[in-house]
Amino acid sequence: MSDQALKHCPPACVSCGLRKLDAFTPVTPDQLKYIEAFRSGFSQVDAGATVIHEGSPNGKLFTLYSGWAFRYKTLSDGRRQILNFLLPGDFIGLQQEFADGAMHGIEAITGITLCVFPRDGLLELFRDYPSLGFDVTWLASREEGMVDDALLSAGRRTAAESIAMLLMHLYRRVQRLGLERGADAEGASIEFPINQQHIADALGLSLVHTNKTLRRLHKLGLHEIRDGQLRLHNTRALERIADYYDRPLRKVPLL
Amino acid sequence: MSDQALKHCPPACVSCGLRKLDAFTPVTPDQLKYIEAFRSGFSQVDAGATVIHEGSPNGKLFTLYSGWAFRYKTLSDGRRQILNFLLPGDFIGLQQEFADGAMHGIEAITGITLCVFPRDGLLELFRDYPSLGFDVTWLASREEGMVDDALLSAGRRTAAESIAMLLMHLYRRVQRLGLERGADAEGASIEFPINQQHIADALGLSLVHTNKTLRRLHKLGLHEIRDGQLRLHNTRALERIADYYDRPLRKVPLL
DNA sequence: CGACATGTTGAGATGGATCAACACTTGTGG
């Protein structure tokens, strides 16, 4: 499936392009119908625009259908921390419902398409389709796992280790979605719409240091970022540097 | 309620000491009965012992009944990052079920008591009591919110800001449980069983720097840690330094 | 008593921050 086909969210979940991907657990026709009824519509957000404002207590629930986005928090003087990157299939907005701490914002990196769900239908979903409720928990828990990893990077990894980790992590996630670009002369690659400022904010580094470290890894022949594409030239080395080894991939639920 | 009464987990949930606390949302007698049936027993772990080993794929689910513990990850050369601290009422082990990334370990700080639940009964719980399933999601989401905050600290706060944040955060959590020690001559305090190495590992700092920063805050008259007790002498200043302002507290579900 | 965990302090080293330029590209308005 080309990612071109994923640009726009189709009106009916039955013809959902995402769901056809191998990465997601299949659902029964019943469940699919319920999800479609639960969904209140879809929405598009331009690159760079804010999907959910930091600290806004209300909002809807979303499934990211296409494009990249990120969750973030900022301190009052403007220092920003990206909490994690959001890729197609990610469920958005749960914490807004629950957290009693301060909230996070969500910003689109590329233009994105979202399936929208009403916040107050969630309990009903748990009631009517417990296994879908279970899936929501699955997704929440999986996302927490990603933040755990990010915290390990920010807290204990060096800049080079963190960057190696992030490149591997994002590459693998895109790869699992089946969106890896077929091998051209230089090998496989993925779309990589984030800039060095995003990387810096995700890892708790300064922009300048991020640039220098990225440059160093590039000169070591580990990777290449060009024209919005990421190519990994030596995943073995990157894994070793990041001290991160991939687990067998599992299918992920999709709401 | 004195925390003495919370030392041991009673055999029946009806007489659960935790549940009497104001901090938790009440449950119906039906739900309580179900929870009691779901619970397979309880367990004690000594201070310093490991509850769940890092990377162990299986395990049970727990509710921490009494004492302090923490979730952590380590890099292969031993660098350790504490992901968050666990206090009574926290639900433990969800990520073990779901995460496809590497897993975390859990270690007891004090002696702790745990209610044990079988991992494979969870889906059944979602089916039989959707609102309890909803609560599980609630708890997962709330925990993610805490990790989000920790990531903001590790990534973007200075050492002093991070420490101020952590002190406030832990104080407030204990306070919400109703475990604040009544005011003696020097004002209110909480039990504070963690040492400087724990603080360092939670914030991504070195032990030495943690000590010096803690000393500095103490000399500024902001707090005092002595005899395993934490006293905050100037919460206003701590909040300002940490750039963290408390939200109105909400009741938390308890499983 | 010694072993060990914990906290404290100083000295020196360094990873990463900050400041300051500059190059390149893209879009925009004149």
Added chain:
DNA sequence: CCACAAGTGTTGATCCATCTCAACATGTCG
């Protein structure tokens, strides 16, 4: 068509928050 601003990436120089190393104090416990 050019002139210009804005966003992004690059690089060097310098600074400093934090790390590492090293020593010592204290308390607990067997």
